[in-house]
Amino acid sequence: MRPAENMKKLIKNVPIKTNAERDKEVLDDILNALEKSEKDHSAAFQSRIWRIIMRNRITKLTAAVFVIAVFVGVYQLGGPRAAFARTTRVVRTTLADLREFASNLRERKPEKYIYQSNLPPAEPARPNPDIQCTIISARVQEFSAVGGHDDLLDFLETEGIELDPAAGYPDVSYARLDPDKTEHFIDFVDAGDDLELKSSPSLMLREDQEGIIGSFGAEDQDAVAIALAATVLDDDGLIELSFSFLRGQSGFEMPSLEINADEAVLFRLLTTAETKDNENDEGDPDAENVIFVLIRIEVISPD
Amino acid sequence: MIEDKLLIWKFKCGDRAALARIYEKYKTDLLRIATGLSSQISIAEDIVHDVFVTFAQSSDQLKLNGSLKGYLITCVANRARNSTRAEQRRRAVRLDETGPVMPDSDNPERWIVRNEEMDKLNNAMAQLPYAQREVVILHVQGGMKFKAIAKSQNVSINTVQSQYRYGLDKLRSLLNSEVEK
Numbered sequence: 001m002r003p004a005e006n007m008k009k010l011i012k013n014v015p016i017k018t019n020a021e022r023d024k025e026v027l028d029d030i031l032n033a034l035e036k037s038e039k040d041h042s043a044a045f046q047s048r049i050w051r052i053i054m055r056n057r058i059t060k061l062t063a064a065v066f067v068i069a070v071f072v073g074v075y076q077l078g079g080p081r082a083a084f085a086r087t088t089r090v091v092r093t094t095l096a097d098l099r100e101f102a103s104n105l106r107e108r109k110p111e112k113y114i115y116q117s118n119l120p121p122a123e124p125a126r127p128n129p130d131i132q133c134t135i136i137s138a139r140v141q142e143f144s145a146v147g148g149h150d151d152l153l154d155f156l157e158t159e160g161i162e163l164d165p166a167a168g169y170p171d172v173s174y175a176r177l178d179p180d181k182t183e184h185f186i187d188f189v190d191a192g193d194d195l196e197l198k199s200s201p202s203l204m205l206r207e208d209q210e211g212i213i214g215s216f217g218a219e220d221q222d223a224v225a226i227a228l229a230a231t232v233l234d235d236d237g238l239i240e241l242s243f244s245f246l247r248g249q250s251g252f253e254m255p256s257l258e259i260n261a262d263e264a265v266l267f268r269l270l271t272t273a274e275t276k277d278n279e280n281d282e283g284d285p286d287a288e289n290v291i292f293v294l295i296r297i298e299v300i301s302p303d
Numbered sequence: 304m305i306e307d308k309l310l311i312w313k314f315k316c317g318d319r320a321a322l323a324r325i326y327e328k329y330k331t332d333l334l335r336i337a338t339g340l341s342s343q344i345s346i347a348e349d350i351v352h353d354v355f356v357t358f359a360q361s362s363d364q365l366k367l368n369g370s371l372k373g374y375l376i377t378c379v380a381n382r383a384r385n386s387t388r389a390e391q392r393r394r395a396v397r398l399d400e401t402g403p404v405m406p407d408s409d410n411p412e413r414w415i416v417r418n419e420e421m422d423k424l425n426n427a428m429a430q431l432p433y434a435q436r437e438v439v440i441l442h443v444q445g446g447m448k449f450k451a452i453a454k455s456q457n458v459s460i461n462t463v464q465s466q467y468r469y470g471l472d473k474l475r476s477l478l479n480s481e482v483e484k
Contacts, residue, residue: 007471008443010478011339015418015421016338016421017415018415019416022413026330026414029356030322030323030359033357034319034359036360038317
């Protein structure tokens with residue numbers, strides 16, 4: 001081996017051992033710092049989200065990104081099973097509607113209007129869900145080509161999430177989550193004993209707007225994986241789902257999640273959708289349009 | 304890489320286990336780098352401790368464009384640089400009062416457990432000009448590319464490469480017997 005390589009090896013492999021007790025003390029300091037920081041910042045969180053939205057509204061750059069809020073009131077008459085079936089139907093139908101809706105977003109203007117849902121007619125004595133769509137803001141954001149598909153598939157496989165082909169859409173798969181895997185997913189996301197959830201679609205949206213998700217570069221599908229991982233229950237009774245629609249040359253890929261039947265009760269579905277269009281790629285065949293749809297379901301009645 | 308991204312995401316969601324995992328994963332590398340840069344174990348321990356504490360406090364503002372490891376190493380390097388400058392200023396002010404920097408004494412309560420090999424290397428490192436030391440450590444121990452080091456130090460890549468060559472040559476002459484083993 002050459003002396004330079006010996007030297008590098010010597011520097012690189014210099015042994016370092018740590019004192020286990022001090023290790024624990026330092027880790028405690030770090031965790032305490034995290035806890036204190038969270039307490040300090042939690043109060044400012046909501047106002048910060050709004051400031052970001054306001055800033056983007058003012059900015060109004062060239063190509064448009066629409067952030068849509070869809071409120072769906074779902075009313076339950078049956079027990080948890082019926083509510084689960086109903087909620088699943090609402091989610092699926094809303095997703096399908098949103099896909100079509102979002103695909104035409106570029107032709108729409110950023111103004112208030114009513115979004116017509118294709119939800120099935122309500123059963124007798126059950127009021128129709130009121131669905132109203134309001135475009136909150138329009139802005140520009142460049143987005144790189146979608147890549148990292150293999151990473152996403154690896155992730156789904158590792159996490160035990162099964163993919164089901166979607167009927168009528170050869171390029172579309174659903175990621176199915178059954179109750180057992182919900183447990184796994186929750187464990188994956190939180191890794192704690194309690195299900196205290198610090199994230200929300202708002203947080204995802206905020207991160208996205210600040211470029212965190214976008215800055216994943218060629219592995220934008222990681223954002224999908226992470227969005228999927230955001231499906232957890234928190235101790236305030238919120239079921240939160242995050243979906244990302246990726247619209248590329250191969251069509252849509254629409255990860256979707258089913259809700260744990262035991263948790264499905266009475267919901268209000270809040271859907272936030274955002275599109276990102278690659279307008280600056282000037283004919284680049286790899287250019288992709290990416291649509292993020294972030295969905296939040298709030299449990300109105302935990303009974 | 305994807306593990307780090309998920310760890311970061313979970314950490315940003317307030318997951319303590321994710322932060323603990325990041326700490327476990329990178330503490331040794333960071334301590335090694337900090338020790339080499341600062342040449343004093345007590346300072347190196349403070350640097351890494353402070354980097355992790357600041358990192359923990361930044362969960363809601365953290366924006367990572369590159370790797371987590373690279374980010375943490377850069378944090379350590381920045382703090383070590385500041386610490387070295389502060390030390391140089393102190394020495395300049397109290398020239399008549401301050402003797403040579405003495406290595407830390409053995410202390411069972413220290414975070415880093417000292418060993419002969421580490422002491423030998425750190426003594427040799429301490430004799431390099433700081434710029435050369437930083438480049439050698441960041442490149443060899445931190446695995447950072449010259450381009451990234453040049454960017455973090457705001458100098459040209461040629462400067463970084465020269466410092467690296469000079470640094471390695473000087474280390475070789477200081478540790479001649481070790482290198483020939």
